[in-house]
Amino acid sequence: MSRRVLLVEDDAPVREALAQTLELGGYNAISAGSFVVAKDHISRGFDGVILSDIRMPGRDGFHLLDYAQKQDKDLPVILLTGEGDIPMAVRAMSEGAFDFLEKPCAPKTLIAVLERALRLRALVLENRALKARATEGDAATRMIFGISKQAEALRNAVRNVAAKPVDVLVTGDPGTGTPKVAEVTHLLSPRARHPFEKRASAGLGPDMLLAALAEAGQGSLFLDEIAALPPESQYVLREKLEETGRARVLAGTYRDLASVAAEGRFDPDLGLKLGAVQVRIPALRDRPEDIPVLFRHYVANACEQAALEEPQVTPDHIARLMAQDWPGNARALMNAAMRFALGLTDQDEAEGEGLAERMARVERSFLVDALTRARGNASEAAKDLRLPRKTFYDKLSRHGLKPEDFR
Structure with a gap:
């Protein structure tokens, strides 16, 4: 700041x-x-x-x-x-x-x-x-937000696989955004001028699968939650992957396909073919420094869509958000941003929290903000917060923060 x-x-x-x-x-x-x-x-x-x-x-x-x-x-x-x-x-x-x-x-x-x-x-x-x-840079820069090392690594991984003529398996916990990463992969690929089709795998019969591949043409077909693809369609897809001149297949899942195959519910050969090239989306709990960036982006979008004046996001509110594990990942954070933009308060945020917990959340927020601005330079961050170096490091240790995670 x-x-x-x-x-x-x-x-x-x-x-x-x-x-x-x-x-x-x-x-x-x-x-x-x-x-x-x-x-x-x-x-x-x-x-x-x-x-x-x-x-x-x-x-x-x-x-x-x-x-x-x-x-x-x-x-x-x-x-x-x-x-x-x-x-x-x-x-x-x-x-x-x-x-x-x-x-x-x-x-x-x-x-x-x-x-x-x-x-x-x-x-x-x-x-x-x-x-x-959101209006500058390539599709990875515009559509995959985050200031963490994990976010930058994800953007680079997508850029890398997008340029290669291979099918890709996009994995990540529920709510991490596999459809968006698949779309970015398509937009950065040589197929970008061709269609990008999306289908839910559950209930997608062989005829519908073949129709979707035809509609994608020389573009890309994203199959969401590939582990739920019906057995008969798995066989058809495996055969289609052997063909040339077809649409590129981008499959998404939060499941381990090898485990699903071991349970007898997924074709192991198809799992091996799809899993040859993978992009893994990190969970929000593993990159808490991205929460303020994503939340403010979602709030701004929600306010713009609803023609509302954008409310101020206080450090205390950010601290409460960063203290959560977010099992629903970006999707859950987006919902929280929508409620915030509409002036609705989550009861679980407002109740059951004492002064000590609130102060700890606020302190952690200030530390994260300082480290983010200083790009992991501990001396600069400590100076920004006007804290003695030892005190600063004691606080980092107490909150489980490491300067190198912000570089």
């Missing part, structure tokens, strides 16, 4: 005192004595917040607020005044100020407001980056 604060104050002694307070608090203060100087630092990409006096000669704090809003309506502006009154405060908030503080302001109060504003700014910029990513 950025620690940048644009400080706008025309009174030089007051400006210097405030700048010193900010620097002692660990912030990167950019000082400006007027609207004219300040506006050169304001842009849609500014990763900090604005702290400005209202009473200034020429263009005052309200002019600055208006200018900032025109550059970026989501840029937090905190207004300060030595002559605070209720009408002025009401005006400030109604015109879009993040907060309104009266001078002299206690450092503790100022820092609390700045922390909230900076965290909100970080979330806004992160969401924008996610949306930009």
Whole structure:
């Protein structure tokens, strides 16, 4: 999270005192004595917040607020005044100020407001980056989200097998997204301009299987949960895999085909053919650092589809999400994001949790955020959190976090 604060104050002694307070608090203060100087630092990409006096000669704090809003309506502006009154405060908030503080302001109060504003700014910029990513790069970058090593390894594995003229078995626990990974594999392959057909394997008889292969043509056919394919269709598929000039078969399953075959419910030869080239999707519990990225992406999508204003995702909420095992994986997280976007609260999140558990969740969230931003650099993350190195490592150990998992 950025620690940048644009400080706008025309009174030089007051400006210097405030700048010193900010620097002692660990912030990167950019000082400006007027609207004219300040506006050169304001842009849609500014990763900090604005702290400005209202009473200034020429263009005052309200002019600055208006200018900032025109550059970026989501840029937090905190207004300060030595002559605070209720009408002025009401005006400030109604015109879009993040907060309104009266001078002299206690450092503790100022820092609390700045922390909230900076965290909100970080979330806004992160969401924008996610949306930009959805329109940039190849299909793996656009459609397979995550910042973990496991997510990057999955994207690379898909790119690798997509380019090869082989059938692929996509495996993963329920809810991990085998259909999406299969679709990305198709989109990255030389067959991308041909159809991508999807069929549920359960109840797919031989005639329907042959029809699906024909519809896919020179494209790809994804068979979801291949372990449920009827025996007679398994025989047909095994024979078809021997042919050339057919559709590529991408099969998905959460079952171990060898075990299903040992139970007499799956053709072992078909299992060997399909399993020759595999892509394994990691479970969400094995890559918790991806939960904030995925959840915010799903919330943004849900709000866009429902034409709703996007709610703020707090560190406390993220901490609760990251503390769960998510046996339903991405599908369950997507459902949670939809409920969150609609303003619905999960009872199991709200009940049965004491203060100690809540504090532990929040602390873990801050640690994960810091390590993610620092890309696993422990020294940088500890500095970001303003923690002594030993204390930082003690906390990592307590929460089972390893810096190398974030590199």
